Amino acid sequence: MLAIFDKTVATIPKPEGLELHTAESVSALKDECLSSYFASKYPGSIEIDRRPACMICSKTDVRDPISPSVFAMKDDIFCFLRGRIENIPDRLTVYKVKKEINDQANILIDAYITQRRRDGDDGPEPKSQKTIRQFYWFSLLKGFRGNFAFVLFDARKNIMFAATDVGADTGLPFYWGTDVEGNLLLSSDVEIIKQGCDKSYGSFPKGCYIMTSMGLRSFADPHKELEVEQARDNVGNLCMMVNLEA
Numbered sequence: 001m002l003a004i005f006d007k008t009v010a011t012i013p014k015p016e017g018l019e020l021h022t023a024e025s026v027s028a029l030k031d032e033c034l035s036s037y038f039a040s041k042y043p044g045s046i047e048i049d050r051r052p053a054c055m056i057c058s059k060t061d062v063r064d065p066i067s068p069s070v071f072a073m074k075d076d077i078f079c080f081l082r083g084r085i086e087n088i089p090d091r092l093t094v095y096k097v098k099k100e101i102n103d104q105a106n107i108l109i110d111a112y113i114t115q116r117r118r119d120g121d122d123g124p125e126p127k128s129q130k131t132i133r134q135f136y137w138f139s140l141l142k143g144f145r146g147n148f149a150f151v152l153f154d155a156r157k158n159i160m161f162a163a164t165d166v167g168a169d170t171g172l173p174f175y176w177g178t179d180v181e182g183n184l185l186l187s188s189d190v191e192i193i194k195q196g197c198d199k200s201y202g203s204f205p206k207g208c209y210i211m212t213s214m215g216l217r218s219f220a221d222p223h224k225e226l227e228v229e230q231a232r233d234n235v236g237n238l239c240m241m242v243n244l245e246a
Contacts (some may be wrong), residue, residue, distance in 0.1 A: 175200025
């Protein structure tokens with residue numbers, strides 16, 4: 001999976017002085033080399049082109065017993081889910097979501113729609129009302145167990161959301177980074193992410209989410225935006241790392 005979001009839709013909190021790009025770096029949204037590379041590496045993949053806001057590519061495979069990749073679309077909302085949510089029946093009972101339990105990407109969309117502001121209701125919103133509206137969504141996601149990562153994009157409102165499960169740090173590969181223009185990239189393929197981000201990438205932190213206008217946060221402490229630092233990977237190369245202790 002590959003998702004590219006314009007920096008006006010989603011941003012990574014970047015410390016001053018952190019620069020991991022080279023003079024040859026190009027915009028992943030303006031230059032189609034990255035999406036073409038993905039298509040050549042994964043023949044038959046799906047591409048959702050909603051530029052200038054975003055571009056999403058994915059190879060669906062529902063037959064993979066360990067890490068299936070599924071796609072769903074409803075009301076101009078797109079969701080790519082990789083992996084499996086194990087406790088769907090329990091969560092659906094608690095939150096009264098009526099959906100086939102095998103249709104996990106659509107379950108995420110339906111849960112998101114429940115908390116989304118109604119079309120046309122775009123004026124100022126009291127903070128207390130927003131908190132109540134989002135409580136359902138975050139509570140449902142925080143309670144999911146399994147081994148998964150997903151990306152959701154609401155094209156009507158230009159809102160993105162991406163998250164990983166809250167389990168131990170042994171899950172599916174899922175990376176994030178920025179291109180030379182500060183656009184956000186998310187991918188399950190480290191070679192794809194390197195191609196688009198140079199050294200400005202890292203593993204997406206477990207149990208965390210990123211959302212338009214909210215930045216990166218942890219399900220364990222959603223009131224605090226997380227920080228990004230420069231680090232070195234296991235072979236000594238520069239990369240970026242999330243400071244979960246700051």
